[in-house]
Amino acid sequence: MKIGKAAIGFIFLTFFYLGLLLWVDEKHHVITQIHYLVHAIPFLLAVSLVSYLSRYLRWRWLLSRSGYSVDWVYGFIAYLSGFAFTATPGKVGELIRIRYFSRVGVPTNISFGAFIYERALDLIVVLLLASLVISRSDLLMLALSFVVIFIGLLVGIALNPKLLTKLSTFLGRYYWVKLAKLFLVVRDALSSCRFWCNPLDLIVSMGYGVFAWALTSYGFMWLLRDLGVSIQPLEAFTIYPLAMLAGAASLLPGGVGSTELTIVLLLGIYGVTASIAMIAAIGIRFATIWFAVLTGFICLGILEIWKSKLDKPNI
Numbered sequence: 001m002k003i004g005k006a007a008i009g010f011i012f013l014t015f016f017y018l019g020l021l022l023w024v025d026e027k028h029h030v031i032t033q034i035h036y037l038v039h040a041i042p043f044l045l046a047v048s049l050v051s052y053l054s055r056y057l058r059w060r061w062l063l064s065r066s067g068y069s070v071d072w073v074y075g076f077i078a079y080l081s082g083f084a085f086t087a088t089p090g091k092v093g094e095l096i097r098i099r100y101f102s103r104v105g106v107p108t109n110i111s112f113g114a115f116i117y118e119r120a121l122d123l124i125v126v127l128l129l130a131s132l133v134i135s136r137s138d139l140l141m142l143a144l145s146f147v148v149i150f151i152g153l154l155v156g157i158a159l160n161p162k163l164l165t166k167l168s169t170f171l172g173r174y175y176w177v178k179l180a181k182l183f184l185v186v187r188d189a190l191s192s193c194r195f196w197c198n199p200l201d202l203i204v205s206m207g208y209g210v211f212a213w214a215l216t217s218y219g220f221m222w223l224l225r226d227l228g229v230s231i232q233p234l235e236a237f238t239i240y241p242l243a244m245l246a247g248a249a250s251l252l253p254g255g256v257g258s259t260e261l262t263i264v265l266l267l268g269i270y271g272v273t274a275s276i277a278m279i280a281a282i283g284i285r286f287a288t289i290w291f292a293v294l295t296g297f298i299c300l301g302i303l304e305i306w307k308s309k310l311d312k313p314n315i
Contacts, residue, residue: 113192
């Protein structure tokens with residue numbers, strides 16, 4: 001992926017979101033109340049940064065357990081660069097990290113495997129957080145079904161790598177070369193995941209994941225309190241994780257729209273007005289997905305500038 005594609009995707013998604021916001025504003029007049037978020041945003045952004053750091057520490061742990069070590073600063077920037085493409089279905093755009101970690105000797109199968117391992121554990125962690133209080137059993141069952149099917153497919157394929165080999169061979173016969181190679185890359189990545197399926201790596205990785213997502217959930221709980229919304233702390237804590245799972249199950253890029261709608265619906269259960277619920281949804285999404293995309297885009301630019309300077313011949 002080139003940096004230009006990141007810019008185009010970021011601009012397109014931004015205009016789509018702004019258009020959606022303007023459409024909603026015609027009925028609920030949300031934009032005129034955005035000022036309620038001004039003093040809350042700095043705290044939410046700080047929470048997001050700490051959450052990103054925790055997730056990067058998990059990434060470093062997985063790399064080190066596989067025998068690879070990278071410079072701390074470069075590794076953190078390279079990890080954050082993947083967030084430029086976080087608003088893609090299944091966040092597969094985050095695989096851009098493969099490009100930058102390969103420059104420091106980390107093989108594709110390790111980076112890809114770490115990505116799959118992260119996504120799987122994140123789904124489990126977020127599901128656990130969402131199930132602390134069941135405010136909408138139908139949404140929770142939808143989320144549970146999504147997680148079980150996704151994890152089941154990963155485990156099934158990981159235990160039967162020959163299946164992907166056969167699919168790759170079949171596709172190769174009909175000249176679908178790129179797709180055939182992709183199946184082999186996925187096979188090797190899943191094989192790498194099996195290396196981390198031991199008690200120590202699972203506990204450490206789950207620990208980092210719980211801290212990262214619990215911190216974000218706390219940020220949302222704090223935002224609700226700041227907006228004057230009176231909901232029991234534990235119930236408020238579980239709203240964002242459940243909304244995230246509903247957004248993931250919708251298969252929309254970054255869960256844009258579906259996550260916000262779920263937040264509004266869940267807050268409506270507690271009698272929160274639609275306008276305040278939308279402000280809360282916009283605030284937390286700005287501090288998470290939009291801040292992540294912007295941060296990733298900046299890091300992507302930094303890495304490309306570094307590369308151009310390194311590639312520049314000495315005169």
